[in-house]
Amino acid sequence: MVAGLALLTAAVDQLIKGLVLATLPGKSHVIVPGLLRLVYRENRGVAFSFLDGIPVPVLLLVNLAVLAIFLWLVRPYLSRGLGRLCAVLVLGGALGNLYDRLVRHFVIDYLDFRIWPVFNLADACVVAGVGVLVVLLLRHTPAGAGGGAASAGAAGDGSATSAAAPPGGNAA
Numbered sequence: 072m073v074a075g076l077a078l079l080t081a082a083v084d085q086l087i088k089g090l091v092l093a094t095l096p097g098k099s100h101v102i103v104p105g106l107l108r109l110v111y112r113e114n115r116g117v118a119f120s121f122l123d124g125i126p127v128p129v130l131l132l133v134n135l136a137v138l139a140i141f142l143w144l145v146r147p148y149l150s151r152g153l154g155r156l157c158a159v160l161v162l163g164g165a166l167g168n169l170y171d172r173l174v175r176h177f178v179i180d181y182l183d184f185r186i187w188p189v190f191n192l193a194d195a196c197v198v199a200g201v202g203v204l205v206v207l208l209l210r211h212t213p214a215g216a217g218g219g220a221a222s223a224g225a226a227g228d229g230s231a232t233s234a235a236a237p238p239g240g241n242a243a
Contacts, residue, residue: 073149080163084193085170088179093108095181101118105185112180112189127176134172138165145204147213160200167193 095111102108116125125133141161148154168191171178180189 073155073162076159077162077166080159080196081166081170081193084164084167084191087192088167088171088181091179091181097170108183108185110189111181113177114180114189115177127172130172131169134165134169141204141221142207148207148211150214151207151211153207153211157200157203157207160196160203164193164196164200180182183210203223
């Protein structure tokens with residue numbers, strides 16, 4: 072299910088980028104005056120055009136390394152809804168931008184809020200997914216891990232153990 076939704080996210084991203092490519096080069100369209108406009112930008116760097124000019128193979132290796140770290144971090148949470156949401160957003164966004172890098176050798180960006188670098192749906196998905204991951208890492212114990220009352224029964228089998236002695240008795 073995660074893979075299918077991630078592919079759907081990447082497909083929607085590519086559909087929007089295709090529309091932008093077909094209609095916006097050399098133009099811009101104001102959505103909210105003074106706040107948001109649609110533009111066409113070719114991002115040849117990484118996030119927010121950082122490291123512009125880095126060769127595509129190096130960018131691909133960096134993307135794969137970051138993706139591997141992400142998968143290692145999110146894996147313990149995939150049995151939870153938030154963990155799956157996190158994976159869908161990050162993987163879908165990463166696939167959308169990876170497709171651009173492989174096929175076009177740049178990423179199409181189009182959302183211009185005027186106070187932030189121009190970005191796209193895939194970027195927004197990655198940022199939102201990483202935000203969900205941060206919440207998971209800070210607030211939740213991974214499924215199946217020990218760690219006190221917050222994780223009791225986390226394995227999903229309804230079991231919980233306690234180290235406390237029963238009332239009036241000794242702990243075994």
